[in-house]
Amino acid sequence: MDMRHTLGLLLFFSSIYLSSAAAQGPLEPVTMPGQCLQAGAFKPKKQADTLPKWLLQWHRARRGYIVTLTDCDQHRQQEWINDDGSLIGMEGELAALPFKQHVIPVIKKGRTLIKTFPIQWLQGRLVYKGRDGQTRCLIPKNRFHFEHALLEDCLQSPDLREKSHWYYAMPPSPGEEGKIGLAGIDSDQDGVRDDVQRFIASTFQDEPTEKMMPVSKMVMVRQEQLIHAYDKEKVLALLPQALASQYCFFHHTQDDFSRYRVLYKRVEAKLYNTYDRLKARNKINSYYGGMIVEDPGDYEKYCNQEPVNTPQFEDR
Incomplete structure:
Protein backbone atom coordinates (compact mmCIF):
# COMPACT_ATOMS: atom_id res chain seq x y z
CA MET A 1 0.00 0.00 0.00
CA ASP A 2 1.37 3.42 -0.97
CA MET A 3 2.07 5.74 1.93
CA ARG A 4 2.82 9.45 1.82
CA HIS A 5 5.76 10.42 3.94
CA THR A 6 7.49 13.66 4.54
CA LEU A 7 11.08 13.56 3.39
CA GLY A 8 12.10 14.21 6.96
CA LEU A 9 10.72 10.81 7.99
CA LEU A 10 12.33 9.09 5.02
CA LEU A 11 15.68 10.71 5.73
CA PHE A 12 15.37 9.68 9.35
CA PHE A 13 15.52 6.04 8.28
CA SER A 14 18.47 6.72 6.04
CA SER A 15 20.29 8.91 8.53
CA ILE A 16 20.37 6.26 10.90
CA TYR A 17 29.06 2.21 -6.65
CA LEU A 18 31.45 0.04 -5.97
CA SER A 19 30.63 -3.08 -7.86
CA SER A 20 32.77 -6.01 -6.73
CA ALA A 21 32.57 -7.51 -10.21
CA ALA A 22 34.41 -4.55 -11.69
CA ALA A 23 36.76 -3.60 -8.85
CA ALA A 169 41.37 -2.14 -4.01
CA MET A 170 41.36 0.17 -1.00
CA PRO A 171 42.92 3.64 -1.30
CA PRO A 172 45.45 4.70 1.38
CA SER A 173 44.20 6.37 4.54
CA PRO A 174 44.10 10.16 4.02
CA GLY A 175 44.76 10.91 7.71
CA GLU A 176 43.97 14.41 8.99
CA GLU A 177 44.19 15.86 5.48
CA GLY A 178 41.01 13.96 4.67
CA LYS A 179 39.10 16.24 7.06
CA ILE A 180 39.84 19.39 5.07
CA GLY A 181 36.94 20.88 3.11
CA LEU A 182 33.63 19.29 2.16
CA ALA A 183 35.04 17.06 -0.58
CA GLY A 184 37.96 15.58 1.37
CA ILE A 185 40.22 13.17 -0.52
CA ASP A 186 39.00 10.67 -3.11
CA SER A 187 42.27 9.46 -4.60
CA ASP A 188 40.75 6.66 -6.70
CA GLN A 189 37.97 8.92 -8.00
CA ASP A 190 35.21 6.40 -7.35
CA GLY A 191 32.84 8.95 -5.83
CA VAL A 192 33.36 7.80 -2.22
CA ARG A 193 35.81 9.66 0.01
CA ASP A 194 38.86 7.53 0.86
CA ASP A 195 38.34 7.55 4.64
CA VAL A 196 34.67 6.63 4.22
CA GLN A 197 35.48 3.91 1.68
CA ARG A 198 37.91 2.28 4.09
CA PHE A 199 35.41 2.65 6.96
CA ILE A 200 32.65 0.94 4.94
CA ALA A 201 34.99 -1.95 4.12
CA SER A 202 35.92 -2.30 7.78
CA THR A 203 32.37 -1.97 9.15
CA PHE A 204 30.87 -4.40 6.63
CA GLN A 205 33.87 -6.72 6.42
CA ASP A 206 31.92 -9.76 7.59
CA GLU A 207 28.76 -8.96 5.64
CA PRO A 208 27.79 -10.31 2.20
CA THR A 209 28.72 -8.06 -0.71
CA GLU A 210 25.08 -7.34 -1.57
CA LYS A 211 24.68 -5.69 1.85
CA MET A 212 27.68 -3.40 1.39
CA MET A 213 26.99 -2.44 -2.23
CA PRO A 214 23.87 -0.27 -1.61
CA VAL A 215 25.65 1.47 1.28
CA SER A 216 28.43 2.54 -1.08
CA LYS A 217 25.82 3.74 -3.56
CA MET A 218 24.02 5.80 -0.92
CA VAL A 219 27.26 7.35 0.26
CA MET A 220 28.29 8.12 -3.31
CA VAL A 221 25.18 10.26 -3.89
CA ARG A 222 25.32 11.89 -0.47
CA GLN A 223 28.96 12.77 -1.00
CA GLU A 224 28.01 14.51 -4.24
CA GLN A 225 25.24 16.39 -2.45
CA LEU A 226 27.68 17.34 0.30
CA ILE A 227 30.14 18.83 -2.18
CA HIS A 228 27.32 20.95 -3.69
CA ALA A 229 25.54 21.61 -0.37
CA TYR A 230 25.12 25.32 -1.04
CA ASP A 231 23.71 24.83 -4.54
CA LYS A 232 20.02 24.06 -3.96
CA GLU A 233 19.30 23.25 -7.60
CA LYS A 234 22.13 20.71 -7.78
CA VAL A 235 21.18 19.05 -4.49
CA LEU A 236 17.53 18.63 -5.53
CA ALA A 237 18.58 17.28 -8.93
CA LEU A 238 20.46 14.49 -7.13
CA LEU A 239 17.49 13.60 -4.90
CA PRO A 240 15.99 10.90 -7.21
CA GLN A 241 19.36 9.10 -7.21
CA ALA A 242 19.55 9.41 -3.42
CA LEU A 243 16.10 7.89 -3.01
CA ALA A 244 16.81 5.06 -5.47
CA SER A 245 19.97 4.07 -3.57
CA GLN A 246 18.03 4.21 -0.32
CA TYR A 247 15.24 1.98 -1.65
CA CYS A 248 17.87 -0.52 -2.80
CA PHE A 249 19.36 -0.47 0.71
CA PHE A 250 15.89 -1.19 2.16
CA HIS A 251 15.49 -4.13 -0.22
CA HIS A 252 18.79 -5.80 0.70
CA THR A 253 18.54 -5.23 4.46
CA GLN A 254 14.86 -5.74 5.22
CA ASP A 255 15.61 -9.18 6.71
CA ASP A 256 17.48 -7.48 9.58
CA PHE A 257 16.88 -3.79 9.00
CA SER A 258 17.39 -2.62 12.59
CA ARG A 259 20.95 -3.97 12.71
CA TYR A 260 21.92 -2.64 9.29
CA ARG A 261 20.40 0.72 10.13
CA VAL A 262 22.79 0.96 13.07
CA LEU A 263 25.75 0.04 10.85
CA TYR A 264 24.77 2.68 8.31
CA LYS A 265 24.44 5.31 11.03
CA ARG A 266 28.12 4.71 11.82
CA VAL A 267 29.02 5.19 8.16
CA GLU A 268 26.99 8.38 7.98
CA ALA A 269 28.71 9.71 11.11
CA LYS A 270 32.00 9.15 9.28
CA LEU A 271 30.70 10.95 6.20
CA TYR A 272 29.74 14.06 8.21
CA ASN A 273 32.72 13.99 10.55
CA THR A 274 33.58 17.69 10.79
CA TYR A 275 31.72 20.84 11.83
CA ASP A 276 31.66 22.16 8.25
CA ARG A 277 30.24 18.89 6.94
CA LEU A 278 27.55 18.77 9.63
CA LYS A 279 26.64 22.35 8.84
CA ALA A 280 26.42 21.49 5.15
CA ARG A 281 24.18 18.50 5.89
CA ASN A 282 21.77 20.76 7.80
CA LYS A 283 21.74 23.09 4.81
CA ILE A 284 20.88 20.17 2.50
CA ASN A 285 18.02 19.09 4.76
CA SER A 286 16.63 22.63 4.75
CA TYR A 287 15.91 22.31 1.03
CA TYR A 288 13.44 19.49 1.68
CA GLY A 289 10.94 21.46 3.74
CA GLY A 290 7.39 20.91 2.49
CA MET A 291 8.35 18.02 0.24
CA ILE A 292 6.34 14.79 0.14
CA VAL A 293 7.55 11.36 -0.96
CA GLU A 294 5.45 8.30 -1.71
CA ASP A 295 6.61 4.88 -0.56
CA PRO A 296 7.06 2.86 -3.81
CA GLY A 297 6.53 -0.49 -2.10
CA ASP A 298 8.65 -2.48 -4.57
CA TYR A 299 12.22 -1.60 -3.58
CA GLU A 300 14.07 -4.25 -5.61
CA LYS A 301 13.69 -2.55 -8.98
CA TYR A 302 15.65 0.47 -7.76
CA CYS A 303 18.76 -1.69 -7.41
CA ASN A 304 18.80 -1.75 -11.22
CA GLN A 305 18.93 2.05 -11.49
CA GLU A 306 15.16 2.37 -11.87
CA PRO A 307 14.46 6.13 -11.93
CA VAL A 308 12.56 7.70 -9.07
CA ASN A 309 9.90 10.27 -9.81
CA THR A 310 10.97 13.70 -8.61
CA PRO A 311 9.32 14.33 -5.22
CA GLN A 312 6.78 17.17 -5.13
CA PHE A 313 6.37 20.04 -2.72
CA GLU A 314 3.00 20.26 -1.01
CA ASP A 315 1.03 23.47 -1.12
CA ARG A 316 1.23 25.63 1.97
Whole structure:
Protein backbone atom coordinates (compact mmCIF):
# COMPACT_ATOMS: atom_id res chain seq x y z
CA MET A 1 0.00 0.00 0.00
CA ASP A 2 1.37 3.42 -0.97
CA MET A 3 2.07 5.74 1.93
CA ARG A 4 2.82 9.45 1.82
CA HIS A 5 5.76 10.42 3.94
CA THR A 6 7.49 13.66 4.54
CA LEU A 7 11.08 13.56 3.39
CA GLY A 8 12.10 14.21 6.96
CA LEU A 9 10.72 10.81 7.99
CA LEU A 10 12.33 9.09 5.02
CA LEU A 11 15.68 10.71 5.73
CA PHE A 12 15.37 9.68 9.35
CA PHE A 13 15.52 6.04 8.28
CA SER A 14 18.47 6.72 6.04
CA SER A 15 20.29 8.91 8.53
CA ILE A 16 20.37 6.26 10.90
CA TYR A 17 29.06 2.21 -6.65
CA LEU A 18 31.45 0.04 -5.97
CA SER A 19 30.63 -3.08 -7.86
CA SER A 20 32.77 -6.01 -6.73
CA ALA A 21 32.57 -7.51 -10.21
CA ALA A 22 34.41 -4.55 -11.69
CA ALA A 23 36.76 -3.60 -8.85
CA GLN A 24 40.44 -3.66 -9.70
CA GLY A 25 43.57 -3.00 -7.68
CA PRO A 26 45.78 -4.59 -5.06
CA LEU A 27 44.35 -6.82 -2.38
CA GLU A 28 45.40 -5.26 0.92
CA PRO A 29 45.21 -7.32 4.14
CA VAL A 30 43.69 -5.43 7.03
CA THR A 31 46.33 -6.58 9.52
CA MET A 32 49.24 -5.64 7.26
CA PRO A 33 48.70 -2.08 6.00
CA GLY A 34 50.78 -1.35 2.93
CA GLN A 35 51.02 -4.92 1.68
CA CYS A 36 49.24 -6.35 -1.32
CA LEU A 37 49.03 -9.54 -3.35
CA GLN A 38 51.10 -9.79 -6.51
CA ALA A 39 51.36 -12.29 -9.34
CA GLY A 40 55.02 -13.28 -9.36
CA ALA A 41 58.17 -11.82 -7.80
CA PHE A 42 60.13 -8.74 -8.81
CA LYS A 43 63.59 -10.24 -8.41
CA PRO A 44 64.88 -13.80 -8.82
CA LYS A 45 65.75 -15.49 -5.55
CA LYS A 46 67.77 -18.55 -4.65
CA GLN A 47 64.74 -20.74 -4.28
CA ALA A 48 66.29 -24.17 -4.74
CA ASP A 49 67.23 -24.33 -1.07
CA THR A 50 63.85 -23.23 0.25
CA LEU A 51 61.29 -24.80 -2.08
CA PRO A 52 60.51 -28.44 -2.90
CA LYS A 53 61.73 -29.40 -6.35
CA TRP A 54 58.21 -30.15 -7.57
CA LEU A 55 57.21 -26.57 -6.77
CA LEU A 56 60.02 -25.15 -8.89
CA GLN A 57 58.06 -26.18 -12.00
CA TRP A 58 55.88 -23.19 -11.15
CA HIS A 59 57.80 -20.24 -12.54
CA ARG A 60 58.05 -17.37 -10.07
CA ALA A 61 55.79 -15.32 -12.35
CA ARG A 62 53.12 -17.97 -11.79
CA ARG A 63 53.04 -17.77 -8.00
CA GLY A 64 51.15 -15.35 -5.77
CA TYR A 65 53.34 -13.26 -3.50
CA ILE A 66 52.72 -10.80 -0.70
CA VAL A 67 54.72 -7.67 -1.44
CA THR A 68 55.67 -4.99 1.05
CA LEU A 69 54.94 -1.28 1.01
CA THR A 70 58.15 -0.52 -0.89
CA ASP A 71 57.11 -2.90 -3.67
CA CYS A 72 53.36 -2.24 -3.62
CA ASP A 73 53.39 0.42 -6.32
CA GLN A 74 50.32 -0.29 -8.48
CA HIS A 75 52.39 -2.44 -10.83
CA ARG A 76 50.21 -4.41 -13.26
CA GLN A 77 51.16 -7.62 -11.46
CA GLN A 78 49.27 -6.25 -8.47
CA GLU A 79 46.02 -5.69 -10.36
CA TRP A 80 43.20 -8.17 -9.92
CA ILE A 81 39.76 -8.30 -11.47
CA ASN A 82 37.11 -9.78 -9.22
CA ASP A 83 35.13 -11.69 -11.86
CA ASP A 84 32.06 -13.19 -10.21
CA GLY A 85 34.18 -14.04 -7.16
CA SER A 86 37.20 -15.42 -9.03
CA LEU A 87 40.39 -13.35 -9.06
CA ILE A 88 41.94 -12.81 -12.47
CA GLY A 89 45.38 -11.22 -12.85
CA MET A 90 47.56 -10.35 -15.82
CA GLU A 91 49.16 -13.81 -15.72
CA GLY A 92 46.01 -15.84 -15.17
CA GLU A 93 43.58 -16.98 -12.48
CA LEU A 94 44.57 -17.14 -8.81
CA ALA A 95 44.38 -20.69 -7.43
CA ALA A 96 45.32 -22.54 -4.24
CA LEU A 97 48.01 -25.20 -4.09
CA PRO A 98 47.66 -26.94 -0.68
CA PHE A 99 50.99 -28.11 0.75
CA LYS A 100 50.89 -29.80 4.18
CA GLN A 101 49.60 -27.14 6.61
CA HIS A 102 50.19 -24.34 4.12
CA VAL A 103 48.59 -23.01 0.96
CA ILE A 104 50.66 -21.53 -1.85
CA PRO A 105 48.76 -19.14 -4.13
CA VAL A 106 49.60 -19.93 -7.75
CA ILE A 107 48.62 -18.24 -10.98
CA LYS A 108 46.89 -20.80 -13.16
CA LYS A 109 47.02 -20.33 -16.91
CA GLY A 110 45.61 -23.30 -18.75
CA ARG A 111 45.84 -26.88 -17.52
CA THR A 112 48.44 -28.11 -15.05
CA LEU A 113 49.50 -31.60 -13.94
CA ILE A 114 49.17 -30.66 -10.27
CA LYS A 115 45.70 -30.30 -8.76
CA THR A 116 44.84 -26.73 -7.77
CA PHE A 117 41.68 -25.09 -6.45
CA PRO A 118 40.31 -21.71 -7.60
CA ILE A 119 40.68 -18.91 -5.07
CA GLN A 120 37.72 -16.59 -4.68
CA TRP A 121 37.16 -13.34 -2.81
CA LEU A 122 34.23 -14.00 -0.46
CA GLN A 123 33.10 -11.83 2.44
CA GLY A 124 36.45 -10.06 2.44
CA ARG A 125 38.44 -13.32 2.47
CA LEU A 126 40.53 -15.24 -0.01
CA VAL A 127 38.86 -18.67 0.06
CA TYR A 128 38.98 -21.99 -1.76
CA LYS A 129 37.17 -25.32 -1.59
CA GLY A 130 39.52 -28.23 -1.05
CA ARG A 131 39.11 -31.92 -1.80
CA ASP A 132 36.80 -32.32 1.18
CA GLY A 133 34.44 -29.67 -0.20
CA GLN A 134 34.85 -27.37 2.81
CA THR A 135 35.47 -23.67 2.25
CA ARG A 136 38.75 -22.49 3.76
CA CYS A 137 40.22 -19.02 4.04
CA LEU A 138 43.85 -18.04 3.50
CA ILE A 139 45.83 -16.46 6.34
CA PRO A 140 49.08 -14.65 5.39
CA LYS A 141 52.19 -16.22 6.94
CA ASN A 142 55.19 -15.12 4.88
CA ARG A 143 56.04 -13.94 1.40
CA PHE A 144 54.37 -16.79 -0.47
CA HIS A 145 53.15 -19.25 2.17
CA PHE A 146 49.66 -18.91 3.62
CA GLU A 147 48.05 -20.91 6.39
CA HIS A 148 44.40 -21.89 6.14
CA ALA A 149 41.35 -22.32 8.36
CA LEU A 150 37.67 -23.06 7.89
CA LEU A 151 35.76 -20.00 6.72
CA GLU A 152 33.44 -20.21 9.73
CA ASP A 153 36.44 -19.95 12.04
CA CYS A 154 37.82 -17.00 10.07
CA LEU A 155 34.53 -15.19 10.53
CA GLN A 156 33.98 -16.06 14.19
CA SER A 157 37.42 -16.05 15.80
CA PRO A 158 38.50 -12.46 16.65
CA ASP A 159 42.15 -13.28 15.92
CA LEU A 160 41.52 -15.08 12.64
CA ARG A 161 38.91 -12.54 11.58
CA GLU A 162 41.55 -9.80 11.57
CA LYS A 163 44.36 -11.87 10.08
CA SER A 164 42.28 -13.30 7.24
CA HIS A 165 40.51 -10.15 6.10
CA TRP A 166 41.63 -8.38 2.94
CA TYR A 167 40.51 -5.01 1.68
CA TYR A 168 39.89 -5.04 -2.05
CA ALA A 169 41.37 -2.14 -4.01
CA MET A 170 41.36 0.17 -1.00
CA PRO A 171 42.92 3.64 -1.30
CA PRO A 172 45.45 4.70 1.38
CA SER A 173 44.20 6.37 4.54
CA PRO A 174 44.10 10.16 4.02
CA GLY A 175 44.76 10.91 7.71
CA GLU A 176 43.97 14.41 8.99
CA GLU A 177 44.19 15.86 5.48
CA GLY A 178 41.01 13.96 4.67
CA LYS A 179 39.10 16.24 7.06
CA ILE A 180 39.84 19.39 5.07
CA GLY A 181 36.94 20.88 3.11
CA LEU A 182 33.63 19.29 2.16
CA ALA A 183 35.04 17.06 -0.58
CA GLY A 184 37.96 15.58 1.37
CA ILE A 185 40.22 13.17 -0.52
CA ASP A 186 39.00 10.67 -3.11
CA SER A 187 42.27 9.46 -4.60
CA ASP A 188 40.75 6.66 -6.70
CA GLN A 189 37.97 8.92 -8.00
CA ASP A 190 35.21 6.40 -7.35
CA GLY A 191 32.84 8.95 -5.83
CA VAL A 192 33.36 7.80 -2.22
CA ARG A 193 35.81 9.66 0.01
CA ASP A 194 38.86 7.53 0.86
CA ASP A 195 38.34 7.55 4.64
CA VAL A 196 34.67 6.63 4.22
CA GLN A 197 35.48 3.91 1.68
CA ARG A 198 37.91 2.28 4.09
CA PHE A 199 35.41 2.65 6.96
CA ILE A 200 32.65 0.94 4.94
CA ALA A 201 34.99 -1.95 4.12
CA SER A 202 35.92 -2.30 7.78
CA THR A 203 32.37 -1.97 9.15
CA PHE A 204 30.87 -4.40 6.63
CA GLN A 205 33.87 -6.72 6.42
CA ASP A 206 31.92 -9.76 7.59
CA GLU A 207 28.76 -8.96 5.64
CA PRO A 208 27.79 -10.31 2.20
CA THR A 209 28.72 -8.06 -0.71
CA GLU A 210 25.08 -7.34 -1.57
CA LYS A 211 24.68 -5.69 1.85
CA MET A 212 27.68 -3.40 1.39
CA MET A 213 26.99 -2.44 -2.23
CA PRO A 214 23.87 -0.27 -1.61
CA VAL A 215 25.65 1.47 1.28
CA SER A 216 28.43 2.54 -1.08
CA LYS A 217 25.82 3.74 -3.56
CA MET A 218 24.02 5.80 -0.92
CA VAL A 219 27.26 7.35 0.26
CA MET A 220 28.29 8.12 -3.31
CA VAL A 221 25.18 10.26 -3.89
CA ARG A 222 25.32 11.89 -0.47
CA GLN A 223 28.96 12.77 -1.00
CA GLU A 224 28.01 14.51 -4.24
CA GLN A 225 25.24 16.39 -2.45
CA LEU A 226 27.68 17.34 0.30
CA ILE A 227 30.14 18.83 -2.18
CA HIS A 228 27.32 20.95 -3.69
CA ALA A 229 25.54 21.61 -0.37
CA TYR A 230 25.12 25.32 -1.04
CA ASP A 231 23.71 24.83 -4.54
CA LYS A 232 20.02 24.06 -3.96
CA GLU A 233 19.30 23.25 -7.60
CA LYS A 234 22.13 20.71 -7.78
CA VAL A 235 21.18 19.05 -4.49
CA LEU A 236 17.53 18.63 -5.53
CA ALA A 237 18.58 17.28 -8.93
CA LEU A 238 20.46 14.49 -7.13
CA LEU A 239 17.49 13.60 -4.90
CA PRO A 240 15.99 10.90 -7.21
CA GLN A 241 19.36 9.10 -7.21
CA ALA A 242 19.55 9.41 -3.42
CA LEU A 243 16.10 7.89 -3.01
CA ALA A 244 16.81 5.06 -5.47
CA SER A 245 19.97 4.07 -3.57
CA GLN A 246 18.03 4.21 -0.32
CA TYR A 247 15.24 1.98 -1.65
CA CYS A 248 17.87 -0.52 -2.80
CA PHE A 249 19.36 -0.47 0.71
CA PHE A 250 15.89 -1.19 2.16
CA HIS A 251 15.49 -4.13 -0.22
CA HIS A 252 18.79 -5.80 0.70
CA THR A 253 18.54 -5.23 4.46
CA GLN A 254 14.86 -5.74 5.22
CA ASP A 255 15.61 -9.18 6.71
CA ASP A 256 17.48 -7.48 9.58
CA PHE A 257 16.88 -3.79 9.00
CA SER A 258 17.39 -2.62 12.59
CA ARG A 259 20.95 -3.97 12.71
CA TYR A 260 21.92 -2.64 9.29
CA ARG A 261 20.40 0.72 10.13
CA VAL A 262 22.79 0.96 13.07
CA LEU A 263 25.75 0.04 10.85
CA TYR A 264 24.77 2.68 8.31
CA LYS A 265 24.44 5.31 11.03
CA ARG A 266 28.12 4.71 11.82
CA VAL A 267 29.02 5.19 8.16
CA GLU A 268 26.99 8.38 7.98
CA ALA A 269 28.71 9.71 11.11
CA LYS A 270 32.00 9.15 9.28
CA LEU A 271 30.70 10.95 6.20
CA TYR A 272 29.74 14.06 8.21
CA ASN A 273 32.72 13.99 10.55
CA THR A 274 33.58 17.69 10.79
CA TYR A 275 31.72 20.84 11.83
CA ASP A 276 31.66 22.16 8.25
CA ARG A 277 30.24 18.89 6.94
CA LEU A 278 27.55 18.77 9.63
CA LYS A 279 26.64 22.35 8.84
CA ALA A 280 26.42 21.49 5.15
CA ARG A 281 24.18 18.50 5.89
CA ASN A 282 21.77 20.76 7.80
CA LYS A 283 21.74 23.09 4.81
CA ILE A 284 20.88 20.17 2.50
CA ASN A 285 18.02 19.09 4.76
CA SER A 286 16.63 22.63 4.75
CA TYR A 287 15.91 22.31 1.03
CA TYR A 288 13.44 19.49 1.68
CA GLY A 289 10.94 21.46 3.74
CA GLY A 290 7.39 20.91 2.49
CA MET A 291 8.35 18.02 0.24
CA ILE A 292 6.34 14.79 0.14
CA VAL A 293 7.55 11.36 -0.96
CA GLU A 294 5.45 8.30 -1.71
CA ASP A 295 6.61 4.88 -0.56
CA PRO A 296 7.06 2.86 -3.81
CA GLY A 297 6.53 -0.49 -2.10
CA ASP A 298 8.65 -2.48 -4.57
CA TYR A 299 12.22 -1.60 -3.58
CA GLU A 300 14.07 -4.25 -5.61
CA LYS A 301 13.69 -2.55 -8.98
CA TYR A 302 15.65 0.47 -7.76
CA CYS A 303 18.76 -1.69 -7.41
CA ASN A 304 18.80 -1.75 -11.22
CA GLN A 305 18.93 2.05 -11.49
CA GLU A 306 15.16 2.37 -11.87
CA PRO A 307 14.46 6.13 -11.93
CA VAL A 308 12.56 7.70 -9.07
CA ASN A 309 9.90 10.27 -9.81
CA THR A 310 10.97 13.70 -8.61
CA PRO A 311 9.32 14.33 -5.22
CA GLN A 312 6.78 17.17 -5.13
CA PHE A 313 6.37 20.04 -2.72
CA GLU A 314 3.00 20.26 -1.01
CA ASP A 315 1.03 23.47 -1.12
CA ARG A 316 1.23 25.63 1.97
